[in-house]
Amino acid sequence: MATLATGRVVIVGAGLGALYAALKLAPRPVLMISPEVLGQGASSAWAQGGVAAAMDPADSAEAHARDTLRAGAGTVDAHVARLVTEEARAHILDLTRLGTPFDRKPDGGYVMSREAAHSFARVVRVRGDQAGAEIMRALVAQVRETASVQVLEGVMATGLRVEAGRVAGVEVTQAGPQGSVPVLIRAPAVLLAGGGSGGLYALTTNPPRIRGQVIGMAARAGAVIADAEFVQFHPTAIDCGEDPAPLATEALRGEGAHLVNRLGERFMLALHPDAELAPRDVVARAIYAQTQAGLRPALDTRTCLGPRILTEFPAVAGACARAGIDPTRSQIPVAAAAHYHMGGVAVDADGRASLPGLWVCGEASSTGLHGANRLASNGLLEALVYARRCALAIEAALPEAGDAAPVVLPELAPAPGPDPALVARLRQAMTAGAGVVRDAAGLTRCLREIAAVEAAQPDCPALLNMTATATLIAAAALMRRESRGAHCRSDFPQTDATPRRSRLRLAEALAIRARLEPETT
Numbered sequence: 001m002a003t004l005a006t007g008r009v010v011i012v013g014a015g016l017g018a019l020y021a022a023l024k025l026a027p028r029p030v031l032m033i034s035p036e037v038l039g040q041g042a043s044s045a046w047a048q049g050g051v052a053a054a055m056d057p058a059d060s061a062e063a064h065a066r067d068t069l070r071a072g073a074g075t076v077d078a079h080v081a082r083l084v085t086e087e088a089r090a091h092i093l094d095l096t097r098l099g100t101p102f103d104r105k106p107d108g109g110y111v112m113s114r115e116a117a118h119s120f121a122r123v124v125r126v127r128g129d130q131a132g133a134e135i136m137r138a139l140v141a142q143v144r145e146t147a148s149v150q151v152l153e154g155v156m157a158t159g160l161r162v163e164a165g166r167v168a169g170v171e172v173t174q175a176g177p178q179g180s181v182p183v184l185i186r187a188p189a190v191l192l193a194g195g196g197s198g199g200l201y202a203l204t205t206n207p208p209r210i211r212g213q214v215i216g217m218a219a220r221a222g223a224v225i226a227d228a229e230f231v232q233f234h235p236t237a238i239d240c241g242e243d244p245a246p247l248a249t250e251a252l253r254g255e256g257a258h259l260v261n262r263l264g265e266r267f268m269l270a271l272h273p274d275a276e277l278a279p280r281d282v283v284a285r286a287i288y289a290q291t292q293a294g295l296r297p298a299l300d301t302r303t304c305l306g307p308r309i310l311t312e313f314p315a316v317a318g319a320c321a322r323a324g325i326d327p328t329r330s331q332i333p334v335a336a337a338a339h340y341h342m343g344g345v346a347v348d349a350d351g352r353a354s355l356p357g358l359w360v361c362g363e364a365s366s367t368g369l370h371g372a373n374r375l376a377s378n379g380l381l382e383a384l385v386y387a388r389r390c391a392l393a394i395e396a397a398l399p400e401a402g403d404a405a406p407v408v409l410p411e412l413a414p415a416p417g418p419d420p421a422l423v424a425r426l427r428q429a430m431t432a433g434a435g436v437v438r439d440a441a442g443l444t445r446c447l448r449e450i451a452a453v454e455a456a457q458p459d460c461p462a463l464l465n466m467t468a469t470a471t472l473i474a475a476a477a478l479m480r481r482e483s484r485g486a487h488c489r490s491d492f493p494q495t496d497a498t499p500r501r502s503r504l505r506l507a508e509a510l511a512i513r514a515r516l517e518p519e520t521t
């Protein structure tokens with residue numbers, strides 16, 4: 001394998017965590033590996049709700065931490081919840097300074113959205129549903145002006161090189177349908193900030209590239225993965241046949257939108273005292289049950305918003321327009337779709353993974369903040385808090401930075417990328433077997449199908465990263481014989497008295513998969 005060496009810290013990914021970490025590491029030289037043009041294709045840019053932070057004087061970080069703990073169904077790390085919620089305000093002020101045009105009130109205060117399971121309206125927003133896009137725009141502009149940051153666009157990381165138990169570099173290939181032979185970039189430290197796993201499912205709100213590759217590459221290198229089974233399904237993906245499914249932000253329900261079925265029943269009223277603003281897992285299961293029963297759930301924004309949806313929620317209105325839905329006149333059909341991976345690479349309070357030389361932030365990591373059910377808009381917040389913590393820890397771990405020349409990749413020789421038919425099979429298997437409601441038989445079938453997909457193209461690292469993460473999700477879900485938060489087992493509906501987080505290495509997950517009997521029917 002062709003090898004280059006750099007003195008730059010390598011950041012894998014180009015979303016919120018990656019950009020913010022690169023800025024916080026400046027002036028230390030950084031190399032960002034971005035599969036697309038910077039700012040495109042990252043989940044962060046698609047985040048509609050905003051960032052949760054106690055900015056109102058009547059609110060508090062303690063109340064935010066309490067809500068985070070309550071939503072997380074017993075497995076949130078209380079220390080992590082406290083430190084993240086305490087740091088939230090400073091990061092909002094920092095993003096404002098960096099140019100994010102948050103919605104403001106005439107008195108200068110922040111306009112806050114209300115989202116499910118928050119006891120307070122505490123989600124800072126930009127033009128209703130534009131928070132992710134606008135924060136990313138501001139940070140991309142900053143990164144473009146930061147001389148210490150080199151960005152390699154159109155390049156994708158597919159592996160980590162481990163030597164003597166330490167991460168020594170990153171293997172990269174050309175991004176896109178046509179892959180390439182990998183090149184190794186040796187680096188003093190590697191930060192993974194490349195998103196979660198939603199795209200491993202056939203029905204997802206995540207951008208197409210977000211398919212568990214980053215978690216998979218860390219797992220294949222031997223890192224410990226925590227809470228892999230905890231996948232959050234968003235209740236209101238717009239059910240219009242688009243892949244990925246466009247999101248109808250929870251903030252719409254915060255504005256008073258109702259969920260109804262084809263019989264006109266407002267079914268959440270009977271299911272939870274908070275109705276449409278019940279915790280996300282509760283609403284997602286209700287939507288899933290309605291869909292399975294053929295009752296065609298839909299979101300009705302007509303009374304609460306009327307034509308305001310067109311100007312105040314432009315992303316939702318745009319998605320409706322593409323699908324030929326006029327939300328001022330009709331209900332918006334919705335379905336539960338894979339949205340956020342609460343599990344990921346296990347990290348400590350500084351974002352340090354179990355492998356020396358490796359740091360992880362954002363959705364690819366598992367910090368202990370989200371437990372079994374992430375509180376809405378805590379995802380971008382966690383990415384900000386841990387990006388900075390990773391940057392400080394990397395800075396402290398490395399000797400003083402010298403000059404680092406820009407990295408120039410050699411010509412990348414073509415090699416096959418993941419077979420699209422295999423990726424489609426994998427995604428179907430995950431939705432069918434490791435989706436909103438799970439049981440042992442479905443998870444077993446899912447694991448067998450993952451093994452078959454993997455065996456069909458065993459020499460494609462990008463596909464192996466996906467199957468590694470899929471295996472970890474399904475194996476951890478099979479091992480967790482209870483229902484908790486977003487992990488719902490129809491064959492184990494009880495919640496155990498003693499909450500526990502899960503920790504699994506890929507070798508253990510593969511052993512679970514291998515132990516399953518071959519199907520005889």
Ligand code: SIN
Pocket residue numbers: 047048049050248249250251339340375376377378379
């Ligand atoms: C939403 O806007 O409904 C999603 C927010 C989130 O997932 O945090």
